[in-house]
Amino acid sequence: MKRGHGETWDPQPQSQPPSGSCEGPSMVDKMADDSNMDELLEVLGYKVRSSEMAEVAQKLEQLEMVLSNDDVGSNVLNDTVHYNPSDLSNWVETMLSELNNPESSDLDPTRISEYGLSAIPGLSAFPKAEEGADEEASSKRIRLESVGSWGDPAVDSTRPRPVVVVDSQETGVRLVHALVACAEAIQQQDLNLADALVKSVGTLAASQAGAMGKVATYFSQGLARRIYTSDLLSGGSHVGPSFEEALQMHFYESCPYLKFAHFTANQAILEAVTTARRVHVIDLGLNQGMQWPALMQALAVRPGGPPSFRLTGVGPPQTESSDSLQELGWKLAQFAQAIGVEFEFKGLAAESLSDLEPEMFQTRPESETLVVNSVFELHRLLNRSGSIEKVLTTVKAVKPSIVTMVEQEANHNGVVFLDRFNEALHYYSSLFDSLEDSYGLPSQDRVMSEVYLGRQIVNVVAAEGTDRVERHETLAQWKVRMGSVGFDPVPLGSSAFKQASMLLSVFAGGDGYRVEENDGCLMLGWQTRPLITTSAWKLAGA
Amino acid sequence: MSSKRTRMVEKSNNKRQRVDLVSEFSINDHHDVLVEILRRLDGPSLCSAACVCRLWSAVARNDSIWEELCFRQVSPRPSLSIRSIVSALGGYRRLYFLCIRPVLERLPKIIWSRDQLQLSLSLYCVHYYERLYVGAWLGDAPPSSLMFLRKPVNVV
Numbered sequence: 001m002k003r004g005h006g007e008t009w010d011p012q013p014q015s016q017p018p019s020g021s022c023e024g025p026s027m028v029d030k031m032a033d034d035s036n037m038d039e040l041l042e043v044l045g046y047k048v049r050s051s052e053m054a055e056v057a058q059k060l061e062q063l064e065m066v067l068s069n070d071d072v073g074s075n076v077l078n079d080t081v082h083y084n085p086s087d088l089s090n091w092v093e094t095m096l097s098e099l100n101n102p103e104s105s106d107l108d109p110t111r112i113s114e115y116g117l118s119a120i121p122g123l124s125a126f127p128k129a130e131e132g133a134d135e136e137a138s139s140k141r142i143r144l145e146s147v148g149s150w151g152d153p154a155v156d157s158t159r160p161r162p163v164v165v166v167d168s169q170e171t172g173v174r175l176v177h178a179l180v181a182c183a184e185a186i187q188q189q190d191l192n193l194a195d196a197l198v199k200s201v202g203t204l205a206a207s208q209a210g211a212m213g214k215v216a217t218y219f220s221q222g223l224a225r226r227i228y229t230s231d232l233l234s235g236g237s238h239v240g241p242s243f244e245e246a247l248q249m250h251f252y253e254s255c256p257y258l259k260f261a262h263f264t265a266n267q268a269i270l271e272a273v274t275t276a277r278r279v280h281v282i283d284l285g286l287n288q289g290m291q292w293p294a295l296m297q298a299l300a301v302r303p304g305g306p307p308s309f310r311l312t313g314v315g316p317p318q319t320e321s322s323d324s325l326q327e328l329g330w331k332l333a334q335f336a337q338a339i340g341v342e343f344e345f346k347g348l349a350a351e352s353l354s355d356l357e358p359e360m361f362q363t364r365p366e367s368e369t370l371v372v373n374s375v376f377e378l379h380r381l382l383n384r385s386g387s388i389e390k391v392l393t394t395v396k397a398v399k400p401s402i403v404t405m406v407e408q409e410a411n412h413n414g415v416v417f418l419d420r421f422n423e424a425l426h427y428y429s430s431l432f433d434s435l436e437d438s439y440g441l442p443s444q445d446r447v448m449s450e451v452y453l454g455r456q457i458v459n460v461v462a463a464e465g466t467d468r469v470e471r472h473e474t475l476a477q478w479k480v481r482m483g484s485v486g487f488d489p490v491p492l493g494s495s496a497f498k499q500a501s502m503l504l505s506v507f508a509g510g511d512g513y514r515v516e517e518n519d520g521c522l523m524l525g526w527q528t529r530p531l532i533t534t535s536a537w538k539l540a541g542a
Numbered sequence: 543m544s545s546k547r548t549r550m551v552e553k554s555n556n557k558r559q560r561v562d563l564v565s566e567f568s569i570n571d572h573h574d575v576l577v578e579i580l581r582r583l584d585g586p587s588l589c590s591a592a593c594v595c596r597l598w599s600a601v602a603r604n605d606s607i608w609e610e611l612c613f614r615q616v617s618p619r620p621s622l623s624i625r626s627i628v629s630a631l632g633g634y635r636r637l638y639f640l641c642i643r644p645v646l647e648r649l650p651k652i653i654w655s656r657d658q659l660q661l662s663l664s665l666y667c668v669h670y671y672e673r674l675y676v677g678a679w680l681g682d683a684p685p686s687s688l689m690f691l692r693k694p695v696n697v698v
Contacts, residue, residue, distance in 0.1 A: 249676065263664055293671040294664035297631075301624050301663070331675040335667075338630040498657040499664075506648045 041088075048088045059092040066096075175204045175216050176425070182223050183421040191227055198223050211432040218454040219425060222461025229462075241316040242324065245287050247455070250448035252290055255435055256507045257532050260500055260515075260524045261375050261406040262291040264534040267496035269371050270298055272402035272536075276369035279307045282361055282398070284353055285377040286313030289328050293335050300339045308342035310368065312361055317349045325349060353377065354387040358397040370400040378478075379407055382471040392485040396539060402490060403537040405482075408472040409523055409530045412460045424460045427472075427531070428453060434512060434526040475521055475533045487537040491520030496534075500524065576601050581610040585643060608634035612642050616654040624663070631670045641665050 185194035205216035325347030336343030592602035
């Protein structure tokens with residue numbers, strides 16, 4: 001997980017609010033980068049030179065010994081301000097020197113001065129860091145039995161109050177651990193433990209800023225839904241299809257994934273229809289049809305003039321009051337007219353793709369070149385056995401020249417819940433990370449994109465059976481499946497790769513995006529993790 | 543405005559006739575020449591030129607100037623069929639501001655081949671389609687997939 005530079009450090013809400021002289025360290029003021037800082041500790045936010053590690057560890061041990069002694073010495077921790085605990089060795093130095101040389105007896109917090117003020121012990125906000133390089137090491141909490149007042153100078157200071165302070169820089173790690181532990185508990189049907197854990201996850205997630213917190217919130221919602229609803233089939237709030245489409249539209253705008261999908265698929269289609277005079281595209285998930293204006297334009301500038309373009313779009317069943325498919329067709333027709341492409345549209349409303357039969361498409365094989373396109377649609381069919389085979393057989397039956405397919409690159413369809421959970425956690429963490437880095441976006445887009453992805457998360461985690469539609473599979477799995485039905489892969493050319501690279505390099509926050517070519521298919525990923533894959537197929541032996 | 547100066551000339555038949563002296567040449571009289579000159583400018587200079595006066599601002603809206611600017615670095619030169627499409631989508635000036643200039647700013651050394659041009663045109667299409675057809679449906683804010691490219695510049 002990537003840490004945001006701008007994240008400030010908030011103490012755990014459970015702790016007594018520290019105030020006064022302790023400055024909360026903030027990640028914003030990083031020290032000058034010293035390249036021999038230990039990397040693992042740096043992830044947690046502490047800068048320790050690798051060469052000094054042994055020393056720092058020793059000093060931390062000393063500190064712990066002193067602090068755990070329940071004597072006045074520990075309360076002499078003073079009113080000097082400690083800055084920058086991420087510079088661990090200096091910080092520990094100052095702590096130790098304060099402890100060894102209490103400055104003056106004035107600092108005895110049990111003594112209440114004439115103004116009713118007493119010293120505020122300075123340790124409340126500074127927990128110890130982990131020693132050593134082990135990120136997985138158990139986090140240490142500091143319990144301070146303190147005789148002294150804490151934030152409020154006017155309070156009578158004789159009551160000792162135990163304080164548990166947890167460093168939220170490590171809550172990120174603890175959050176992941178808690179999520180996985182909760183999933184494990186569910187896997188083992190230990191719902192009581194899972195119940196307890198999911199509550200703590202919720203609290204931790206709420207206090208964690210940034211992408212990790214958002215992801216964790218959605219995962220904890222999914223887990224909670226899984227624990228608390230006896231009927232596992234109702235694993236997702238049902239909203240109308242137009243809301244889904246609106247969410248996907250926001251997702252389209254706020255990040256490059258869908259654009260990448262559309263442009264690379266379009267390029268594959270263009271290369272397959274170079275000589276066709278009539279092109280018929282069947283879109284298995286029309287949504288708002290954002291993919292097709294660009295394809296029509298590319299066809300229009302083809303040397304030799306544009307072919308006639310026919311689009312059959314499949315969408316969800318229409319309500320009586322609105323026929324959004326027809327409206328969409330009308331909008332696309334207007335666009336086609338503006339750029340001078342002959343256009344024909346047909347909308348097919350179907351509850352599920354497996355309801356479609358080859359005759360419904362009314363193909364004209366003698367005169368037109370057929371293309372089948374599916375963006376994030378095929379994985380939904382894996383919820384019922386036989387659906388995907390039926391659909392792929394239907395696709396084969398219409399004899400397309402090329403089938404373009406875009407799917408998420410992850411295995412969220414494993415049989416074992418825990419495996420699915422872990423895989424999804426990593427996948428969506430990367431995805432949310434990439435959203436986080438896009439700056440300058442209208443926030444509504446990003447928020448709605450997060451809702452869009454959150455719904456997927458809840459579906460992966462909480463739903464079962466036919467309700468679980470987000471059954472993503474990896475490219476390798478799809479290759480096997482497509483091969484067994486009778487499709488051969490068509491490699492995507494360098495044009496698609498170049499366009500994708502250019503798209504990403506101009507995208508705001510584009511440093512983390514990566515385009516990879518994988519055996520003829522293009523994968524778009526964030527940092528090292530591939531997230532979506534575009535592939536193209538043709539009939540075997542064609 | 544040109545200033546014409548004339549003088550009286552003695553003609554052979556003793557009639558006086560006014561003859562124009564070589565009038566001062568003013569570029570503002572010759573819009574086509576002005577267009578030819580502006581076509582050779584680069585982006586920032588062209589924008590400065592468009593701020594000179596109202597006449598120049600109007601002349602600078604001539605789309606062929608912006609077409610030249612958009613495609614100057616593209617090789618091979620795109621076919622003429624693009625012209626009608628780009629005009630339908632809003633013209634070269636808008637294409638330049640929305641799609642070409644941000645790309646040039648981010649990637650100054652980019653080699654403009656057919657693929658890069660195709661991508662810019664695709665983005666332009668998306669923008670046009672969104673603006674006209676998707677905006678009302680989504681509600682208040684007009685969507686723009688190109689927000690990631692654009693800085694807030696008022697492009698009319």
